[in-house]
Amino acid sequence: MIERLSGFAFLGSTAILCLLLGLCIWVIAKAIERLSFFQARRDDLDRLGDELVARLRHGDFDGADLVLAQSPSIEAAVVRPALEWLDGGSDAVEAVLDAKRAGVRRELEHSLLFIGIIGRLAPWMGLFGTIIGVIETLRLLEQQQGKDVVSTLAHGVSTGLIPAGAGVVVGLATAVAHSILIDEVMHVEANAEILSKRLVALMRFKKYLAAEFGLAGNGLTQDPAAALEPEPDEEVERARSVAELD
Numbered sequence: 001m002i003e004r005l006s007g008f009a010f011l012g013s014t015a016i017l018c019l020l021l022g023l024c025i026w027v028i029a030k031a032i033e034r035l036s037f038f039q040a041r042r043d044d045l046d047r048l049g050d051e052l053v054a055r056l057r058h059g060d061f062d063g064a065d066l067v068l069a070q071s072p073s074i075e076a077a078v079v080r081p082a083l084e085w086l087d088g089g090s091d092a093v094e095a096v097l098d099a100k101r102a103g104v105r106r107e108l109e110h111s112l113l114f115i116g117i118i119g120r121l122a123p124w125m126g127l128f129g130t131i132i133g134v135i136e137t138l139r140l141l142e143q144q145q146g147k148d149v150v151s152t153l154a155h156g157v158s159t160g161l162i163p164a165g166a167g168v169v170v171g172l173a174t175a176v177a178h179s180i181l182i183d184e185v186m187h188v189e190a191n192a193e194i195l196s197k198r199l200v201a202l203m204r205f206k207k208y209l210a211a212e213f214g215l216a217g218n219g220l221t222q223d224p225a226a227a228l229e230p231e232p233d234e235e236v237e238r239a240r241s242v243a244e245l246d
Contacts, residue, residue: 126167
């Protein structure tokens with residue numbers, strides 16, 4: 001058993017170093033791909049929210065759907081399915097939005113788990129490569145039987161420390177990439193929640209108008225400003241008309 005482990009140690013720290021290099025290249029490529037993904041889906045969400053609410057206030061459902069369909073943002077893709085549930089009231093819309101946000105979060109964080117694992121394990125992998133290098137150096141010293149011990153020891157130690165340094169570098173780079181991607185995910189989630197809350201707030205405001213002024217069930221086809229204006233008194237208008245004729 002010990003001989004087999006010694007044979008594995010003879011593979012040296014080169015294999016660990018190559019593995020760390022490959023993982024580093026994968027993390028960098030994945031981080032660039034995800035950042036490009038988020039960058040391509042940015043939009044002016046303040047303008048998008050204002051236009052969405054304005055169209056829904058006037059009952060322009062097709063226009064509201066078109067506004068969200070034309071937006072490349074992930075936030076618009078989260079809110080758009082909720083338009084099909086407007087007749088169900090604010091509770092139904094809020095439930096659909098919560099479900100959609102949960103699904104999008106799972107998709108956005110799909111690669112982040114593996115990147116985080118690499119960031120945590122890279123320093124330990126480097127340390128493991130260093131241990132293998134030290135074992136290999138001691139085996140070489142044993143074989144040389146005291147010939148040129150200093151040179152062999154110096155070469156073995158310097159070579160064995162390379163994986164440890166590589167592991168630290170890969171771990172730091174991966175941690176930075178992971179933090180940047182997590183920030184992008186949180187930014188998308190925050191914007192999606194803001195846009196969702198504006199839609200739910202409009203639904204609840206319309207429900208309030210329906211209860212106070214007797215509007216239609218969802219009330220989205222009427223202008224709330226018109227509902228707040230008092231209806232003209234027919235008797236007063238008739239008396240005013242007679243006075244003007246006199």
